[in-house]
Amino acid sequence: MKDYYDVHMFLSKFKDNIDIKNLKLSIKNTFDKRESLGYLKDYEQILDNISSYDRIVSLWNGYAKKNKYANDIKFEEIIKELKEFISSLDIEVSTV
Numbered sequence: 446m447k448d449y450y451d452v453h454m455f456l457s458k459f460k461d462n463i464d465i466k467n468l469k470l471s472i473k474n475t476f477d478k479r480e481s482l483g484y485l486k487d488y489e490q491i492l493d494n495i496s497s498y499d500r501i502v503s504l505w506n507g508y509a510k511k512n513k514y515a516n517d518i519k520f521e522e523i524i525k526e527l528k529e530f531i532s533s534l535d536i537e538v539s540t541v
Contacts, residue, residue: 446508456526496524
């Protein structure tokens with residue numbers, strides 16, 4: 446669950462410091478190497494599935510309850526931030 450918290454922190458506090466060009470290249474290269482670029486094309490559906498999976502939401506709620514720094518962060522908020530950020534990257538996936 447800490448990974449979700451880390452995503453939230455990067456996107457809410459440090460987004461302006463991210464080298465977008467380098468990140469886009471890294472993401473594309475990673476997905477190409479793993480032969481999984483199709484997953485990137487379906488990111489919204491995948492994130493929607495994750496956010497509606499009760500077990501993951503329950504795990505997040507437990508994590509947030511145990512860690513004061515995450516108390517006020519809703520899981521849906523993290524997913525929304527992530528979807529908006531991925532959308533803003535506008536990574537070309539038409540080669541799939």
